[in-house]
Amino acid sequence: MNTSALFTDFYELTMAQGYWKHGLDTEAVFDMFFRRHPFHGGFSVFAGLDPLLAILESIRFHQDDLAWLESQGIFETGFLRYLEDFRFKGDIWSVDEGETIFPQVPLLRIHAGLVEAQIIEGLVLNTINFQSLIATKSSRVSMAARNGAVMEFGLRRAQGFNGAMSASRASFIGGSAATSNALAAKDLGIPAMGTMAHSWVMAFPSEREAFEAYADMYPKGTTLLIDTYDTLASGLWNAIAVGRRLAEQGRSIGIRLDSGDIDYLSRKVREALDKNGLENATIVVSNELDEEIIERLVSEAAPVDVWGVGTHLVTGGKEASFSGVYKLAAVKRDGSMEATMKFSDNPEKTTNPGVKEAYRLFDENGMAIADVLALSDEKIEMGVMKTFYHPSLDPRRFSFASCREPKRLLERVMAGGKRLRPPLALEVIRERRAASLASFDHTFLRFLNPHVYKVSVTEELRKLKLGFVERFRGVNPAS
Structure with a gap:
């Protein structure tokens, strides 16, 4: 180089x-x-x-x-x-x-x-300022999550190629546990993590078929996105059906929420999962999260296990620069x-x-x-x-x-x-x-x-x- x-x-x-x-x-x-x-x-x-x-x-x-x-x-x-x-x-x-x-x-x-x-002045400031900003933001987000894991989901919202790679690196230093950025995971040794997109669900004839296909392909880590159509009336119950089948095989699932009232929905989802014998299922949430939102949800005991944070983590959110x-x-x-x-x-x-x-x-x-x-x-x-x-x-x-x-x-x-x-x-x-x-x-x-x-x-x-x-x-x- x-x-x-x-x-x-x-x-x-x-x-x-x-x-x-x-x-x-x-x-x-x-x-x-x-x-x-x-x-x-x-x-x-x-x-x-x-x-x-x-x-x-x-x-x-x-x-x-x-x-x-x-x-x-x-x-x-x-x-x-x-x-x-x-x-x-x-x-x-x-x-x-x-x-x-x-x-x-x-x-x-x-x-x-x-x-x-x-x-070298500009190079020094460009490199240190951005990564210090994101590492600080990631530390705050991770502190807010307390015992919950933070996943960096910011690639598509990052400011360009180098911004995405630098942000993934700094986010991991700051406390995030994994990244959705596959290249950063490969080049930097950060654990990779991903769920699915709404397009996966929409590409199948039915939501249930989409969930079944994904669970069969990835038996060691199945996280189902349940808000493509109707979170509580459709997505949750299709996920529970798949989860109960997997539980018989000794496997557990994750449920992801990407919209709506996270506090309310996570409680309803947790209640339904537990009533159906899926106490080990994890709840992953995303959607414009930052440390303030996470801190409030944690203080209210929202039953969230994993926080997927993207835009506000990899851009610095309200703070444009260090x-x-x-x-x-x-x-x-x-x-x-x-x-x-x-x-x-x-x-x-x-x-x-x-x-x-x-x-x-x-x-x-x-x-x-x-x-x-x-x-x-x-x-x-x-x-x-x-x-x-x-x-x-x-x-x-x-x-x-x-x-x-x-x-x-x-x-x-x-x-x-x-x-x-x-x-x-x-x-x-x-x-x-x-x-x-x-x-x-x-x-x-x-x-x-x-x-x-x-x-x-x-x-x-x-x-x-x-x-x-x-x-x-x-x-x-x-x-």
């Missing part, structure tokens, strides 16, 4: 030529972080790392890419020759994929030449690295300068209580009382000594443009996500008015940031 480096915003290329022309292709450090949780939530899930690293290992400009750039009439021949040999040769530190993440904490720290680091950004944190000048900072009247958009580490602190029970940003030469040690500050420079602060060994969140995953470890199985990343979420109190994870998790900076980082603020405020644009 050789990915075109043209998968970037056009202005990255015009800036890259400017860096090259002015001799500014020096070492730089960029942070990728995000500003707010999606879905008005209290947590997010990091996803997309392995696909990103795979692309970065192979990214380059092909001859037709360079010919197109030349045709634009603004790129110099020398710069195009420079791009002929373009490869990403940088180093990357990253949060573990599947980790629970919070605003302002660097998810990726990229050390590379300024041209390289600038050109708020990840990519900002310059340091650049080499005169042989040494100098911190840089973007200043804004909006405190949320003022960045944290310098090469930084991120640590997670824990209480005596091993529960996470805060993430702390520190300069790379600082250490956060267990049992040492320190004062930490709000990253927006408001006066809020707190003093704390981590009762457990602080967890260093950023680990080196790529050196010289080569990944340092093979890709992880998705099941491993999925289990990591579950373990990470389990280390947070439920108040941070609840959907309604979640408690705000602390993200703070050390005193040294705060001083560096304040120094930049004073410098910027002292600038007279007219001078």
Whole structure:
């Protein structure tokens, strides 16, 4: 796989030529972080790392890419020759994929030449933002389902081919148990799951014949869609007839509802199944589900075993994007690295300068209580009382000594443009996500008015940031 480096915003290329022309292709450090949780939530899930690293290992400009750039009439021949040999040769530190993440904490720290680091910005954000959005959504849906299984049914509603594949991957990381996307199941090792469509039922002379034929073909997993004609008057009783025949053979069935009042219908279906000796039959529901609908149905004890979630899972539903950004944190000048900072009247958009580490602190029970940003030469040690500050420079602060060994969140995953470890199985990343979420109190994870998790900076980082603020405020644009 050789990915075109043209998968970037056009202005990255015009800036890259400017860096090259002015001799500014020096070492730089960029942070990728995000500003707010999606879905008005209290947590997010990091996803997309392995696909990103795979692309970065192979990214380059092909001859037709360079010919197109030349045709634009603004790129110099020398710069195009420079791009002929373009490869990403940088180093990357990253949060573990599947980790629970919070605003302002660097998810990726990229050390590379300024041209390289600038050109890959769009790719980094496109890959991480979408998969983190969907992994977060999937986590919320799975949490809402509690003991019920979540199946990702979103292929036909996903935003294009790559959107569907990426969404299936991220959904599985987030907690869905299987996918309807056959190619994703094959390529990514996700369990495949499917029922039947209304067209199967309509293609047969009768609903009963359609059910019988399907059950005979797939004896180990028969789920019958009962709402093609009349759910309670027809579909349910034809399914029960087939189910009773299969029960005599030691086999069980599933019933799928894809329309109507799920609460009411699932209760009527469960009652009829149980009265006819089909207590082991499962009820699968779908139809525009999201975490809010599922949470309500679960709280009302609707007898649903499996939740098929499509549109709202693979698109993010009400949330169109993840708020990840990519900002310059340091650049080499005169042989040494100098911190840089973007200043804004909006405190949320003022960045944290310098090469930084991120640590997670824990209480005596091993529960996470805060993430702390520190300069790379600082250490956060267990049992040492320190004062930490709000990253927006408001006066809020707190003093704390981590009762457990602080967890260093950023680990080196790529050196010289080569990944340092093979890709992880998705099941491993999925289990990591579950373990990470389990280390947070439920108040941070609840959907309604979640408690705000602390993200703070050390005193040294705060001083560096304040120094930049004073410098910027002292600038007279007219001078």
